[in-house]
Amino acid sequence: xxxxxxxxxxxxxxxxxxxxxxxxxxxxxxxxxxxxxxxxxxxxxxxxxxxxxxxxxxxxxxxxxxxxxxxxxxxxxxxxxxxxxxxxxxxxxxxxxxxxxxxxxxxxxxxxxxxxxxxxxxxxxxxxxxxxxxxxxxxxxxxxxxx
Numbered sequence: 001x002x003x004x005x006x007x008x009x010x011x012x013x014x015x016x017x018x019x020x021x022x023x024x025x026x027x028x029x030x031x032x033x034x035x036x037x038x039x040x041x042x043x044x045x046x047x048x049x050x051x052x053x054x055x056x057x058x059x060x061x062x063x064x065x066x067x068x069x070x071x072x073x074x075x076x077x078x079x080x081x082x083x084x085x086x087x088x089x090x091x092x093x094x095x096x097x098x099x100x101x102x103x104x105x106x107x108x109x110x111x112x113x114x115x116x117x118x119x120x121x122x123x124x125x126x127x128x129x130x131x132x133x134x135x136x137x138x139x140x141x142x143x144x145x146x147x
Contacts, residue, residue: 001043005032006051015047031130033059036070041079041147043070049080050101060097061118068120071145077122079141083129086137097122100138108143120147 007017007026011145016064019026027102030036033055036043046067055063082088084098106112122143130138 001038002045003036003043003047005048006047012047015045032063032066035066038070040069041072041075042073043075044047044072045076045078046071047078049078050082052079052081052088052099053092056096057097061106061120065118065120068107068122068145073145073147075145077141077143077145079143080130080138081139083139085139086132086135087127088132088136089140090095091136099139100140101129103139104141104143 004012004015004017007019008024011017011026015083016028017026018030018032020029020031022029026116037108052060052063081099082092082095083100085100088097089098104124106116106118107122108124112118113121121144124141124143126140126142128140128142132138
């Protein structure tokens with residue numbers, strides 16, 4: 001099973017397309033801050049492109065923990081977010097959390113995880129910034145769930 005979070009106007013074949021807006025006709029209408037309706041270790045891949053920046057700051061750890069919970073051991077978590085190292089993170093008034101490469105150390109480094117009680121643990125396969133033009137930088141990551 002593969003999940004496409006925040007599918008919006010871009011559903012992807014072969015994925016369960018999830019969005020909180022029913023008018024976009026996703027496969028599943030869901031507020032992910034309330035959790036996923038899937039068993040632990042039941043999902044192969046979670047895709048979150050231009051999604052996480054719409055999760056309020058106080059709920060981001062819970063959402064990442066929930067993504068990790070449903071992923072199988074070694075399951076893929078692929079994310080793309082406007083980086084706070086460029087203007088893209090702040091120019092959109094619908095963005096309510098800010099991310100950059102260092103944000104992901106809280107989900108990969110045991111010292112940070114233990115300090116804040118974060119359950120999610122990932123190994124980084126790829127983590128890099130992409131210059132999207134017009135001084136907009138996106139952080140792209142492909143990470144693997146450690147169970």
